[in-house]
Amino acid sequence: xxxxIKSGHLIDPKxxxxxxxxxxxxxxxxxxxxxxxxxxxxxxxxxxNGKTVIPGIVDLSARLREPGHEHKGTIASETxxxxxxxxxxxxxxxxxxxxxxxxxxxxxxxxRAEEAGFAHVVTLGALTMxxxxxxxxxxxxxxxxxxxxxxxxxxxxxNNTLIMRRAxxxxxxxxxxxxxxxxEHSLVNAGVAHEGSVSTRLGLPAIPEAAETVAVARELxxxxxxxxxxxFCRLSTGRAINMIARAQHDGLPITADVAAHQLHLTEMDLGxxxxxxxxxxxxxxxxxxxxxxxxxxxGNITAVCSDHQPxxxxxxxxxxxxxxxxxxxxxxxxxxxxxxxxxGLLTPIEVVSRLTQHPAEILxxxxxxxxxxxxxxxxxxxxxxYWVVDAEKLVSQGKNTPLHGWELKGRVTHTLLNGKTxxxxxx
Amino acid sequence: xxxxxxxxxxxxxxRHFLTIExxxxxxxxxxxxxxxxxxTVGSQNxxxxxxxxxxxxxxxxxxxxxxxxxTFELAAKRLSADVLNININASATSKGESLLDMLxxxxxxxxxxxxVRHSRSGAAHFIAQHVAPHISVINAGDGRHxxxxxxxxxxxxxxxxxxDFTALRVAIVGDIMHSRVARSQIHALNSLGVxxxxxxxxxxxxxxxxxxxxxxxxxxxxxxxxxxxVVIMLRLQRERMTGALLPSxxxxxxxxxxxxxxxxxxxxxxxxxxxxxxNRGVEISSSVADGPQSVIxxxxxNGLAVRMAIMSMVLGRSPGSDDQERKA
Numbered sequence: 001x002x003x004x005i006k007s008g009h010l011i012d013p014k015x016x017x018x019x020x021x022x023x024x025x026x027x028x029x030x031x032x033x034x035x036x037x038x039x040x041x042x043x044x045x046x047x048x049n050g051k052t053v054i055p056g057i058v059d060l061s062a063r064l065r066e067p068g069h070e071h072k073g074t075i076a077s078e079t080x081x082x083x084x085x086x087x088x089x090x091x092x093x094x095x096x097x098x099x100x101x102x103x104x105x106x107x108x109x110x111x112r113a114e115e116a117g118f119a120h121v122v123t124l125g126a127l128t129m130x131x132x133x134x135x136x137x138x139x140x141x142x143x144x145x146x147x148x149x150x151x152x153x154x155x156x157x158x159n160n161t162l163i164m165r166r167a168x169x170x171x172x173x174x175x176x177x178x179x180x181x182x183x184e185h186s187l188v189n190a191g192v193a194h195e196g197s198v199s200t201r202l203g204l205p206a207i208p209e210a211a212e213t214v215a216v217a218r219e220l221x222x223x224x225x226x227x228x229x230x231x232f233c234r235l236s237t238g239r240a241i242n243m244i245a246r247a248q249h250d251g252l253p254i255t256a257d258v259a260a261h262q263l264h265l266t267e268m269d270l271g272x273x274x275x276x277x278x279x280x281x282x283x284x285x286x287x288x289x290x291x292x293x294x295x296x297x298x299g300n301i302t303a304v305c306s307d308h309q310p311x312x313x314x315x316x317x318x319x320x321x322x323x324x325x326x327x328x329x330x331x332x333x334x335x336x337x338x339x340x341x342x343x344g345l346l347t348p349i350e351v352v353s354r355l356t357q358h359p360a361e362i363l364x365x366x367x368x369x370x371x372x373x374x375x376x377x378x379x380x381x382x383x384x385x386y387w388v389v390d391a392e393k394l395v396s397q398g399k400n401t402p403l404h405g406w407e408l409k410g411r412v413t414h415t416l417l418n419g420k421t422x423x424x425x426x427x
Numbered sequence: 428x429x430x431x432x433x434x435x436x437x438x439x440x441x442r443h444f445l446t447i448e449x450x451x452x453x454x455x456x457x458x459x460x461x462x463x464x465x466x467t468v469g470s471q472n473x474x475x476x477x478x479x480x481x482x483x484x485x486x487x488x489x490x491x492x493x494x495x496x497x498t499f500e501l502a503a504k505r506l507s508a509d510v511l512n513i514n515i516n517a518s519a520t521s522k523g524e525s526l527l528d529m530l531x532x533x534x535x536x537x538x539x540x541x542x543v544r545h546s547r548s549g550a551a552h553f554i555a556q557h558v559a560p561h562i563s564v565i566n567a568g569d570g571r572h573x574x575x576x577x578x579x580x581x582x583x584x585x586x587x588x589x590x591d592f593t594a595l596r597v598a599i600v601g602d603i604m605h606s607r608v609a610r611s612q613i614h615a616l617n618s619l620g621v622x623x624x625x626x627x628x629x630x631x632x633x634x635x636x637x638x639x640x641x642x643x644x645x646x647x648x649x650x651x652x653x654x655x656x657v658v659i660m661l662r663l664q665r666e667r668m669t670g671a672l673l674p675s676x677x678x679x680x681x682x683x684x685x686x687x688x689x690x691x692x693x694x695x696x697x698x699x700x701x702x703x704x705x706n707r708g709v710e711i712s713s714s715v716a717d718g719p720q721s722v723i724x725x726x727x728x729n730g731l732a733v734r735m736a737i738m739s740m741v742l743g744r745s746p747g748s749d750d751q752e753r754k755a
Binding site: 195196197199200201202203204205206208272273275314317318319320321322 | 433448525526527545547548549550552553557569570571572573607610634635636637639640
């Protein structure tokens with residue numbers, strides 16, 4: 001099938017393209033940019049006049065809830081929401097139920113995603129069996145048989161530093177990147193909000209900044225010792241960013257990402273116990289928010305992810321600390337990140353690189369760009385269209401968003417996966 | 428910010444009583460003045476007034492309490508309301524029936540007011556946000572967040588002895604971190620115009636950014652007590668001795684226990700308060716608790732009048748006759 005995307009503003013950071021170009025797609029791949037290939041007859045033409053065309057978004061962290069919690073979401077429902085958000089590749093952490101500590105679970109997720117056909121789904125294998133932090137998982141098998149593109153212990157902190165060291169060493173010998181969600185478990189101490197003036201006022205059990213910085217400090221020392229390639233997921237504190245920046249300056253092989261909502265929400269948004277703002281890591285201070293934004297500007301943080309965590313309504317209907325953390329975040333990822341450009345903090349091309357090129361590189365995938373021969377995973381959006389977030393109208397099965405009622409700018413109109421239209425706003 | 432007004436109805440009258448935060452001085456003064464009228468009811472021969480006849484009040488206690496529940500029950504009965512006591516083991520709700528299901532069942536029985544105590548901060552707000560429009564909620568203590576009726580009865584007791592709030596120095600001593608009483612007292616005292624509220628306690632029992640609550644933070648008892656007019660001692664929960672918050676009861680009493688020697692640093696006519704129940708020899712010595720400056724038992728008595736005032740104001744808010752009846 002031949003497709004022509006006509007007159008769109010193409011932004012492809014990896015190939016240094018930023019301008020109005022026609023895109024020619026053949027057999028699910030980019031056939032040409034700008035000039036029609038010989039004898040190209042378009043069977044489908046998408047008029048992208050006034051729209052922006054970017055590589056399909058690569059999301060470093062999205063819970064799809066399947067297997068294990070299908071009442072919150074399924075691979076089909078959440079990849080469909082991804083398609084509606086311009087996201088064509090999703091990376092799933094290993095904390096599914098059952099846990100991705102054997103190839104069968106990874107294969108199941110892959111197969112269901114392929115059946116649904118809305119997005120590519122890649123998985124992270126468990127770093128330790130059952131994420132229990134005791135026994136190393138069969139990482140090589142997870143990689144070769146299960147197709148896991150990296151390893152992670154999810155949000156479960158490994159208390160035993162010796163085991164963390166061994167896990168990193170073993171991952172290094174398998175050539176795998178370790179994905180780290182830094183949170184020192186004992187310092188979290190059943191906390192549910194950032195330790196600061198808001199948690200003090202509301203009397204909520206609090207998570208101190210040190211829960212993150214202590215974990216980052218330990219893992220940085222171990223990365224230095226073991227030489228493993230490591231990626232730090234969803235940082236929330238300014239101090240942690242500074243530590244990451246210093247380690248990068250010293251040449252450590254590390255990267256970092258941030259969740260889009262952490263760039264726009266703070267502890268103040270908890271108001272009077274708004275459970276939609278019960279997130280992990282918690283919303284922190286205005287100062288932290290500015291440090292995270294600054295980290296994206298300097299390139300110490302190179303990726304923005306959704307940290308999508310859909311929930312059923314009941315999960316948020318209880319006194320704050322009894323609710324489950326997380327937000328349904330796929331559909332707000334692009335507009336929240338575009339806001340950084342609107343606020344003059346990043347250029348549009350930088351925004352796109354942090355959603356496409358860099359996360360793909362972190363995952364080691366040949367995605368996130370639109371070079372000749374690349375898979376035609378494409379997101380087309382109207383950069384000027386405003387829309388109001390209506391929680392009930394989210395495509396995701398999870399309607400839990402603290403952004404209900406927010407007016408956002410930038411709306412996805414088409415999403416293509418391997419040259420096939422998987423979302424179109426009109427239809 | 429959107430949810431700020433959940434305590435008020437559309438006419439700006441108190442519909443729920445959940446927290447002191449955000450309540451302006453006239454409302455608090457109104458509560459204290461109304462309580463003044465009720466203070467005599469208990470000493471009359473017939474200890475009842477018919478203000479809430481026909482109303483049904485549910486004491487919904489998810490956390491064990493004898494004293495608070497009893498005073499609420501007595502206050503409701505003195506106002507001629509029907510009272511239902513429901514004690515729920517918190518673990519019973521976590522399995523099976525959800526909190527909301529239980530509330531809706533009670534609503535279906537045509538109750539008028541829920542008096543809620545719960546171990547989680549924000550529980551009273553959560554319930555207030557989800558009850559049917561005709562139901563009022565009074566917070567009888569939610570987690571570490573608020574205990575507004577306790578704070579009002581403390582303010583009432585202070586005013587009895589020290590009528591001018593704007594001339595006072597008040598020290599709150601002990602486990603500020605875990606205390607809903609302290610949080611509500613701080614809001615009440617600030618709102619009533621107390622120029623200097625101090626909190627005294629070790630770092631491990633002091634919430635971060637405590638000064639943002641509008642208090643001066645002291646870690647040294649001797650410094651903190653100097654020249655204060657009111658000393659409020661907080662109960663130290665025994666379970667705080669585990670989890671590395673404090674080394675021992677003995678050392679705590681040495682540093683933060685209120686003894687006659689330490690009390691001598693305060694003004695000579697300073698009063699000593701405690702929300703109870705007291706741990707003698709842990710946060711306060713018996714000689715001070717039973718001494719001439721102690722008003723601890725008065726607090727208990729005043730609790731009744733203040734709770735009657737709040738209940739009658741919240742349930743009697745509907746326009747017209749009720750309002751006049753209350754003033755009469």
